[in-house]
Amino acid sequence: MIVAIDGPAASGKGTLGKRIARHYGLAHLDTGLLYRAVAYQLIQAGKPLTDEAEAAIAARKLDVETLDDETLRGAEMGAAASKVAAFPGVRAALVQLQRAFAARPEGAVLDGRDIGTVICPDADAKLFVTASAEERANRRFKELASRGDPITFDEVLADIRARDERDTNRAVSPLRQAEDAALLDTTKMDIDAAFRAAVAIVDAATS
Ligand SMILES: Nc1ncnc2c1ncn2[C@@H]1O[C@H](COP(=O)(O)OP(=O)(O)O)[C@@H](O)[C@H]1O
């Protein structure tokens, strides 16, 4: 079974993806980490985030097994990821890797921006997870503050809005809800309620 989860920044895709994967005994890939890792490679190499050729080379060299969550989770890398994610060469270089992950015999859960639309259009269940920008900023602000990041709530909200705008309006694989995806608005749901609603959607789609 393949479960595709898409949605805007900090909507809870990763949290749900992880729990859904555990619930159904599937592997989980947070595809945002791939774009964050490409941005990280460029920054480490001292290259500008506008260098599409270097970004595509970094994407082709990426190893899914070595993605370091701690280094990649910061706010700076989220904003940088959304810049390199707009390059067609970067996206093309990451398609096969994501499809290969989804092709394991038992299936998988993938979360990102274009899973239900481009990477796994035939997924058995598709969710589009969202919440108001303020609520998402609130959640991400708490998460970053607990990591010791001095970023303010207003900066987090501005980053989320800028990223949503860039991700929705890019020419290649923009963020959008697949026609056959179920919308899950978690603005007024805690993590457990969102998880229960997500399981109900997956069960209904696969029964
Ligand atoms: N329904 C929810 N209610 C409250 N907090 C949530 C909810 N879903 C996720 N979170 C928290 O919000 C933050 C962002 O969630 P995350 O799963 O990383 O989102 P995404 O993968 O979409 O960026 C995390 O700190 C997570 O624990």
Ligand SMILES: Nc1ccn([C@@H]2O[C@H](COP(=O)(O)OP(=O)(O)O)[C@@H](O)[C@H]2O)c(=O)n1
């Ligand atoms: N499948 C995906 C996943 C992420 N991305 C890009 O990578 C950036 C970081 O993604 P993420 O999922 O780690 O971001 P958060 O939602 O966790 O803040 C996004 O803003 C997108 O620009 C993408 O274009 N396609």
